[in-house]
Each structure stands twice: as C-alpha cells, then as structure tokens.
Amino acid sequence: MNAQVQIDAQVRELSYAEAIREAMAIALERDPAVVLMGEDIGTYGGAFQVTGDLIDRFGPDRVMDTPISELGGAGVAVGAALTGLKPIFEFQFSDFAALAMEQIVNQAAKLRYMLGGEAEVPVVFRMPSGSGTGAAAQHSQSFEAWFGHVPGLKVVQPSTPAEAKGLLLAALADPDPVIVFEHKLLYKMKGPVPAGHYITPIGKAAVVRPGQHVTIVASAIMVHRALEAAAKLAREGIEAEVIDLRTVRPLDRETIIASVKKTGKLLCVYEGVKTLGVGAEISALVAESEAFDYLDAPIQRLGGAEAPIPYNPDLERAAVPQMPDIERVARQLAKGEV
Amino acid sequence: MMRDTQENTPFAIRQFSPAQLREALRKMHLIRLFEEGAEESYMRGLIHGTMHLSIGQEASAVATCMELTDADKITSTHRGHGHCIAKGADVGRMFAEFFGKETGYCHGRGGSMHIADVKTGNLGANGIVGGGLPIAVGAALTAKRLGRDDVTVCFFGDGANNEGAFHEALNMAAIWKLPVIFVCENNKYGMSTAAAYATAVPNIADRAVAYSMPGVTVDGNDFSAVAEALHDAIARARAGEGPSLVENLTYRWRGHSKSDRNRYRTKDEIEEWMSRDPIARFRAELIAHGVLDEAEADAVEAEAQAAVAAGIDFARQSPAPGIGDVTKFVHAEVAA
Numbered sequence: 001m002n003a004q005v006q007i008d009a010q011v012r013e014l015s016y017a018e019a020i021r022e023a024m025a026i027a028l029e030r031d032p033a034v035v036l037m038g039e040d041i042g043t044y045g046g047a048f049q050v051t052g053d054l055i056d057r058f059g060p061d062r063v064m065d066t067p068i069s070e071l072g073g074a075g076v077a078v079g080a081a082l083t084g085l086k087p088i089f090e091f092q093f094s095d096f097a098a099l100a101m102e103q104i105v106n107q108a109a110k111l112r113y114m115l116g117g118e119a120e121v122p123v124v125f126r127m128p129s130g131s132g133t134g135a136a137a138q139h140s141q142s143f144e145a146w147f148g149h150v151p152g153l154k155v156v157q158p159s160t161p162a163e164a165k166g167l168l169l170a171a172l173a174d175p176d177p178v179i180v181f182e183h184k185l186l187y188k189m190k191g192p193v194p195a196g197h198y199i200t201p202i203g204k205a206a207v208v209r210p211g212q213h214v215t216i217v218a219s220a221i222m223v224h225r226a227l228e229a230a231a232k233l234a235r236e237g238i239e240a241e242v243i244d245l246r247t248v249r250p251l252d253r254e255t256i257i258a259s260v261k262k263t264g265k266l267l268c269v270y271e272g273v274k275t276l277g278v279g280a281e282i283s284a285l286v287a288e289s290e291a292f293d294y295l296d297a298p299i300q301r302l303g304g305a306e307a308p309i310p311y312n313p314d315l316e317r318a319a320v321p322q323m324p325d326i327e328r329v330a331r332q333l334a335k336g337e338v
Numbered sequence: 339m340m341r342d343t344q345e346n347t348p349f350a351i352r353q354f355s356p357a358q359l360r361e362a363l364r365k366m367h368l369i370r371l372f373e374e375g376a377e378e379s380y381m382r383g384l385i386h387g388t389m390h391l392s393i394g395q396e397a398s399a400v401a402t403c404m405e406l407t408d409a410d411k412i413t414s415t416h417r418g419h420g421h422c423i424a425k426g427a428d429v430g431r432m433f434a435e436f437f438g439k440e441t442g443y444c445h446g447r448g449g450s451m452h453i454a455d456v457k458t459g460n461l462g463a464n465g466i467v468g469g470g471l472p473i474a475v476g477a478a479l480t481a482k483r484l485g486r487d488d489v490t491v492c493f494f495g496d497g498a499n500n501e502g503a504f505h506e507a508l509n510m511a512a513i514w515k516l517p518v519i520f521v522c523e524n525n526k527y528g529m530s531t532a533a534a535y536a537t538a539v540p541n542i543a544d545r546a547v548a549y550s551m552p553g554v555t556v557d558g559n560d561f562s563a564v565a566e567a568l569h570d571a572i573a574r575a576r577a578g579e580g581p582s583l584v585e586n587l588t589y590r591w592r593g594h595s596k597s598d599r600n601r602y603r604t605k606d607e608i609e610e611w612m613s614r615d616p617i618a619r620f621r622a623e624l625i626a627h628g629v630l631d632e633a634e635a636d637a638v639e640a641e642a643q644a645a646v647a648a649g650i651d652f653a654r655q656s657p658a659p660g661i662g663d664v665t666k667f668v669h670a671e672v673a674a
Contacts, residue, residue, distance in 0.1 A: 035483065061483065067513070072472045072506025079476020082461060083411065085483060087476075102503070106466050107473065114452040115462055116445030117667040151668050175670040 010195040017187040019161035023168040038090030074100035081123035094127035108177040109152030130183040137308035142272035148249040155248040159223040161191040166200025183220040205252035211239035213334040214265040219245040229327035264296035274303025348562035366396040367642035369420040389450040390417040394591040397616035399424040401564035411490040413470030418463030426458035433653035441656040468501030478516035489517040489575040497528025508549040517575035530602040543585040558586025559616040
C-alpha cells in the first residue's frame with residue numbers, strides 16, 4: 001500500500017464537502033477495489049451533496065445507492081471489505097448509525113480479533129453529524145464517544161477541508177474499520193486544500209494555535225469556536241493553546257500531555273453529551289499522567305447538554321458549547337478563578 | 339463396482355463420484371464425532387464457555403458444501419462446527435481453538451462461536467443471530483464487482499428469519515442479482531421458541547417470494563435432496579441470475595446450548611427425529627446403490643474416529659496464547 005505523502009504544490013480553496021469529494025474521486029481513480037455505498041449518494045448527490053457528481057464520473061457500479069437499509073447496507077460493506085473491496089459507506093445522518101450498531105460494533109470492529117488476525121475489514125463509515133441545522137433530536141447527534149468506546153474501531157473528526165480530505169484518505173489506507181465524523185456545519189466552510197493524494201495521519205492531534213496560559217482541546221466545529229475565543233482572549237494578554245484533536249480513537253496522548261505540562265490548565269470542548277464523553281477520557285488521561293503534577297487548576301469540560309438536541313434555535317444553541325462559553329471558561333482558568 | 343443408472347437413483351449418486359460420496363460420508367461422521375468429542379471435552383473441563391451442537395444436522399452442512407470450492411465463501415452461525423468441517427477445515431485446529439490454544443484457527447481468541455477458516459472460504463461462525471446475512475451479501479458483491487465467479491453460501495437458522503438483517507440482506511441480494519445462496523437450517527426452534535409460533539409463514543422458503551427469488555424447502559436430513567437444491571441454486575448464482583433461498587428441514591438432537599433443559603420439546607419428538615439420523619440414512623443409501631460396502635463404510639467411520647482422536651491430542655499439546663497478547667489482533671500490526 002502506498003501510504004507515501006505526495007502533496008502537489010498546488011493548493012486551492014475548497015469547501016469541506018468538496019475536499020471530501022475530491023478524496024473519494026482520488027480513491028476511486030487509484031484503486032478499483034474502492035466503492036462508495038449509501039442512501040441517495042448517486043443521482044441525488046448525497047443528502048449534503050458530498051458525493052455530488054461522482055456517479056456521473058464513476059458510474060452506478062462504483063457509486064452505489066443502497067435501499068434505506070442501514071443495518072443491511074453497513075453489513076454488506078463489512079462483508080465486501082472482508083473479501084477484497086474497500087467500501088466507503090455513507091450514513092445519511094450519523095444518527096442512523098444507531099440502526100447499524102450490530103454490524104459496526106459486533107462485526108466490523110471485532111472480526112479481525114475474533115478470527116485471530118486471519119481477516120481484515122478495511123471499511124470506512126462516513127457520518128455527517130452534529131447540531132446547528134434545526135433538524136432536532138434524531139438528526140443532530142454526536143456519537144464519537146459511542147464508537148470511541150469500541151476496541152477495533154478508529155474514530156476521526158476532521159475540522160477543516162484539508163483535514164477532511166487527508167483523514168479520509170488515511171482512513172481508506174488503513175486496514176481496519178475507520179469511522180469519519182463529518183460536521184454538517186462545516187460542509188460549506190472553505191479552506192486551503194492541497195491537490196493530489198496525501199494523508200493526514202490517524203492518531204495525531206495538531207496544535208493549531210500555540211499558547212502558554214491554558215490548553216483548549218477541541219474537535220470538529222469546536223476547534224473553530226476555540227480559535228475564535230483564543231483570538232479574543234489574546235487581546236487581554238491570555239494566550240490559549242488550541243489543540244485540534246482530529247482523532248478520538250486512538251487519542252494522541254503525547255500532544256495533549258505535553259501541552260498541559262506547558263500551560264498547567266486544561267479545558268476540553270466537545271459537542272457530544274458531556275457525561276461519559278470524549279472530554280471525560282481526555283480529562284482522565286491527563287489526571288492519570290505525569291501532567292497531573294503540572295496542573296494549576298481543576299480540569300474543565302464543556303460538552304453537550306444532558307438532553308436531546310432541541311428544535312427551538314435558541315435552545316439548540318444552548319445545548320452545545322458556543323464561542324462565548326469557551327471564552328469565559330478559558331479566561332477563568334487562565335486567571336485562576338476556577 | 340456397478341453404478342446404479344436407474345431413473346429413480348438419487349441425485350447425489352448420479353452427480354458425484356464414489357470418491358466424492360465417500361468423502362461426504364467421512365465428513366458427516368467427522369462432524370458427529372468432532373461434536374461428541376467436543377462435548378466430552380467440555381464435560382471434562384477441557385473446554386470452557388458454551389457451545390451449540392449440530393448433531394443430527396450433518397447432511398445439511400455437508401450436502402450444502404458439496405459443490406463449493408475454496409474460492410467460494412460461506413458465512414456460518416453459532417451452530418457452525420459442521421459448516422466449518424464441511425468446508426474443509428482441519429479438526430485438530432478446530433479442537434485447538436475450542437481448547438483456547440494459539441494453534442487454533444482464531445489463535446484462541448474466537449472459540450466455538452467464532453470458528454472460521456478463511457483459507458477454505460469460511461468467513462466465520464457468528465455469535466449474533468442474523469449477523470452473517472448482510473456479510474454474505476457483501477462477499478457476493480465483491481465477487482460480482484471484481485468479476486470473479488465464486489459464490490457465497492449464507493447459512494442461518496430459522497430464528498434468523500425474523501431478524502431485520504435477513505430481510506434487508508435478501509432484498510439487496512435480489513435487487514443487485516448477487517451470487518449468494520441463503521441456506522436456512524430450520525431445526526424447528528430458535529433456542530426454545532418454535533419457528534411455527536414465531537414465523538408468520540408456514541415455510542421459511544415462502545419468504546423468497548417477497549424478494550423475487552426461488553425458494554425451496556427440502557428434507558434437510560436427506561443428503562441428496564439438499565445437494566440437488568444447492569446444485570440448482572449454485573448454478574443460478576454462477577450464471578449471474580441472482581440469489582436463491584433453500585430451506586433445509588432438520589433437527590438438533592442436543593439442546594440449544596449447554597444450559598438447555600429441553601422443557602420446550604418432548605422426548606417423543608426428539609426420539610422420532612433421532613430415528614431419522616441423516617448419517618445412517620446416507621450410509622444405507624450409499625451401500626444400497628453399491629457405492630460402498632459395509633466394511634468400507636465402517637472404514638470411513640474409523641478414519642473419522644482416528645482424525646478426531648489425533649485432533650484432540652494436537653489441541654491438548656498445543657501452547658496457550660501469551661497473557662501479554664490480550665490486545666494482539668485488535669488492529670493490524672504496523673510494520674516498523
């Protein structure tokens with residue numbers, strides 16, 4: 001497998017959705033074993049227009065509309081991956097993966113282990129996720145922690161167009177099942193994306209803004225809210241270090257621990273429900289590590305409310321961390337007010 | 339030896355060579371003796387956990403796999419020892435797996451419920467009822483997409499026909515005309531719940547109508563009837579004409595698993611089915627049609643007996659996995 005990083009000099013402005021589409025087009029061109037599967041990904045172009053015109057370019061045998069059968073469809077992708085194809089299976093909304101937990105958790109995640117390493121399941125599940133679209137409780141959830149709890153799965157959460165492309169190509173190159181949580185509010189966000197094939201490594205977080213007063217570990221859209229908060233705090237002389245988590249499983253312990261040892265303060269920001277969420281694991285790994293001795297304040301978490309995502313727009317905003325929440329808690333941490 | 343050429347000669351006798359038929363009988367004995375050996379080893383504490391025995395269902399497993407090659411795939415069930423042996427697995431490595439040894443097919447990580455042999459095309463038994471159905475469709479999709487002519491046989495029990503996965507899988511196999519054969523081993527009970535109670539149609543093969551595929555119900559204890567149904571279904575699959583559903587009516591002599599107290603069925607029923615022993619029936623058929631004589635048939639059984647004894651020895655003498663390797667095989671090992 002050619003995992004070599006080949007970045008063309010050319011960098012264009014693409015949206016997050018366009019970057020994902022470009023990654024899939026590259027994959028389809030490079031490897032005849034790659035197939036796309038999902039509901040309405042063909043002529044319709046996907047519910048969020050991520051597959052777009054790929055059916056015109058690659059045909060219905062490689063860009064396969066599935067019936068509305070999430071469990072069966074995911075299982076077909078697992079069986080195909082087990083026998084030589086490399087399917088990228090799109091759930092129309094990550095919420096619908098609840099219908100397919102059996103195949104993802106009991107089958108895809110465990111087959112290599114149950115079979116003693118004699119088989120592999122190189123499947124990629126793409127999951128449009130997150131709130132902010134007014135779609136209410138069954139079309140807005142953030143399930144990263146659910147899947148992050150399962151040995152055998154890898155879970156990534158790109159926050160920019162370039163990451164979305166690089167992490168998807170990394171997921172495809174990985175011989176094990178990878179779940180890609182794409183944030184729906186980011187699909188239209190534009191950013192620089194290198195042309196050609198390249199990989200953003202799974203399991204590596206990125207320090208996207210260096211600082212020495214407080215560490216903010218964030219993922220997906222929370223990275224952008226954290227960066228906005230950090231820019232505001234900088235005007236007050238508070239330098240927040242913002243870490244883009246990128247991968248939920250396996251967590252990049254080194255980057256997080258090194259940052260906390262430097263700043264002595266940790267704020268975890270994540271959209272999933274706060275209790276037993278990704279930030280709980282990050283807090284625990286820091287508390288268990290040598291970084292514990294460097295902490296100058298209690299670890300803080302900002303996560304989703306203990307409620308389903310509500311419909312009313314004000315309630316919906318209130319249900320997940322927003323920029324002012326991050327700014328406020330990071331300031332309190334930096335000033336020793338926690 | 340004279341071969342019977344009459345019109346009423348069973349399909350299997352006409353279709354297969356004496357060597358193939360002898361091998362089929364050997365595999366049926368091997369399944370029975372393997373499971374008896376596993377049961378005894380369990381009683382003696384050499385195997386822990388639980389197991390689901392298919393004693394009484396041997397014709398279904400062996401006849402179904404008669405025309406499959408190693409390139410063809412099967413997905414199997416929690417009652418999957420017979421399928422594994424029928425597809426060509428070595429009983430020594432199977433016993434080693436049951437004994438939790440590193441030499442087992444799954445290196446001691448899977449046990450009875452996940453027994454597999456990928457090299458002979460067995461993608462694995464499955465602990466989830468219906469779990470293998472969509473996976474089999476995926477394996478058939480691979481064959482079609484890559485232009486290979488292998489087929490996939492999906493074994494499942496009567497219980498699985500009421501899982502959503504069954505319906506989703508059959509529908510997708512049909513709309514994409516995939517080379518998959520769904521083989522239902524209807525042994526009358528999903529654990530304790532009778533198929534007659536739990537299923538709205540009289541025969542599980544009736545479900546095929548809803549998915550526009552042929553569906554047949556056969557006597558699953560009649561080797562030849564099963565082999566003939568599979569012959570037609572495999573030919574259809576290889577010709578690109580799509581999936582089929584075959585229902586093998588059979589019966590497990592033992593309980594569902596080791597905890598079963600058999601409260602949901604009568605002694606008479608069990609005894610009645612034991613009198614329809616598929617192995618005795620096949621053996622008698624082979625002798626009646628001059629494929630084997632009594633002494634040759636005895637030799638076949640003795641051969642299987644020796645393989646089982648050797649397999650248990652191999653398993654007992656095999657090393658256990660290292661305790662430090664508990665997370666080995668969770669992910670691919672990354673080359674340094």
